[in-house]
Amino acid sequence: MGKIFLVAPDAPLEDVAQLKSSRTLGAQGIRLGVLDNSKANADHLLNLIVEGVKKEFNVSSVVVKRKPTSSRPATDQVLDELAKEADLVISAMAD
Numbered sequence: 122m123g124k125i126f127l128v129a130p131d132a133p134l135e136d137v138a139q140l141k142s143s144r145t146l147g148a149q150g151i152r153l154g155v156l157d158n159s160k161a162n163a164d165h166l167l168n169l170i171v172e173g174v175k176k177e178f179n180v181s182s183v184v185v186k187r188k189p190t191s192s193r194p195a196t197d198q199v200l201d202e203l204a205k206e207a208d209l210v211i212s213a214m215a216d
Contacts (some may be wrong), residue, residue, distance in 0.1 A: 148179075149179075149181050150178070150179035150180050150181030150182075151174075151178055151179065151180050151181065151208050151209060152181055152182045152184070152206060152207045152208045152209075153171065153174060153180050153182065153183045153184070153207060153208070153209060153210075153211070154183075154184050154185075154186070154203040154206060154207025154208075154209065154210035154211070155167050155171060155183060155184070155185040155186070155210070155211050155212070156186055156187075156188070156195060156199070156203060156210055156211070156212040157185060157186070157187040157188065157212075158188050158191045158212065158213070158214045159187055159188050159189065159190055159191050160191045160214045160216055161216055162216060163191075163213055163214055164187075166213050167185075167211065167212075167213050170211055170213065171183055171211070174211075182206075184202075184203065184206045184207055186199045186202060186203055191214065
């Protein structure tokens with residue numbers, strides 16, 4: 122399985138500020154991945170996030186994967202596909 126890095130949005134600011142990336146955005150744009158947890162309205166929230174990212178960055182592609190149910194983890198196959206097809210993955214839940 123590919124590597125997965127999680128960034129918790131509730132992390133203390135001083136911890137987040139220390140995160141640095143050596144990667145740069147190439148001219149070809151970001152391959153954006155979306156993992157929908159299948160909760161009600163998650164797709165609407167994710168669509169809003171994707172549109173916001175597209176306004177700020179060059180996005181070359183968007184691949185969307187949906188879990189069959191919110192109570193189960195994504196399968197290894199789904200995670201592997203996202204790792205292969207996306208530079209960055211956004212996941213969110215809603216109700």
